[in-house]
Amino acid sequence: MLTISMLVNDPRNLPASVETSVKDNNDMPGHLARRFQQIAVAVFLAEVEDAGFDLTPVQYAALATIKANPGLDQVTLAGLIAYDRTTITGVIDRLVQKGLAERRPSSRDRRARELQITDEGRRTLRKITPAVESAQRIMLGGLSAKEGEELMRLLRKAIAAGNELSRAPQRDAQI
Amino acid sequence: MLTISMLVNDPRNLPASVETSVKDNNDMPGHLARRFQQIAVAVFLAEVEDAGFDLTPVQYAALATIKANPGLDQVTLAGLIAYDRTTITGVIDRLVQKGLAERRPSSRDRRARELQITDEGRRTLRKITPAVESAQRIMLGGLSAKEGEELMRLLRKAIAAGNELSRAPQRDAQI
């Protein structure tokens, strides 16, 4: 199939005066990162909806982290899953509104809110797990198991090196 | 440093009754995809701002694609860079508002808008290129050149397999 992009990407089809400094999108790690994430989110939402639930990737990550760290505050949660704290405010709003989590004032620090998962949240998390795992498999569907592992290794390595470059770096919770 | 996440992630520290079905975030390709993209966007914006410009990743991709395919319509643009057409509407609005692109009714199809880059847009693209290329290098900074290539190869492969799974798949322009 002959396409415009084949024409413009082939130097022989361009007059000498046309600048070709703009690289192909597929050579840009930033573009590939966005595309992969775009697909990952779509797959996640589709699998979760098929399972009969209405939960976004962030909401899932937040809920799972609250369950694993009962009583943690919002800033700690944000650090554990590497989201900006201003984003987390809205995410928690929606988890609370759906009855999956609770937000109550901390007794030790009156600025902080302690987060707890509800029974309903625990039930949702348990029932949604197969869909989440299925989504993770599907988004690596084009790769062999070995390639999938290697992709994840390289992503982890690049992320570790760039962790401090975003406003919401990953932070382990301090004891 | 002892951290809460070390505790909760170590099965020896958990009573037998605690379910550990929720995998670590770092084993989830979806989470890694979001983190890498988050860093990529932050690096892009920082480099571009350092160079004295105010352009987002989408705006850059759209502008570069308009320059390479003068007169294309919005749906074709959306397909080339794999964005939803409803997103592109707003992106073009802002490019036009900044004086970097023009949107005029198509003579062949009265539903469509033909997109053109302005001289100012061309100038901006030319001057911004070093910052964009620098950003691409920085976001792979933790990897060797070989690893960077391999990461991009694996991303391309996974994306190609999942292309149809998002609402905005990549589409080549038809002649």
Add this chain to the structure above:
DNA sequence: TACTGATAGTCAGCATACTGAGCAATATCC
């Protein structure tokens, strides 16, 4: 040519994500 379906673009609505600012409370330092 009239009908039917598909397509280009926009809009309303929702949920991320970010910047920057602000308030209240805590921690630190003198």
Add this chain to the structure above:
DNA sequence: GGATATTGCTCAGTATGCTGACTATCAGTA
């Protein structure tokens, strides 16, 4: 103890990104 800095959270504002719906137009066909 009191001034200062820091921290937890929220809010306003902006830009993606998506779903679903709508209008205007085009294309194919009976």
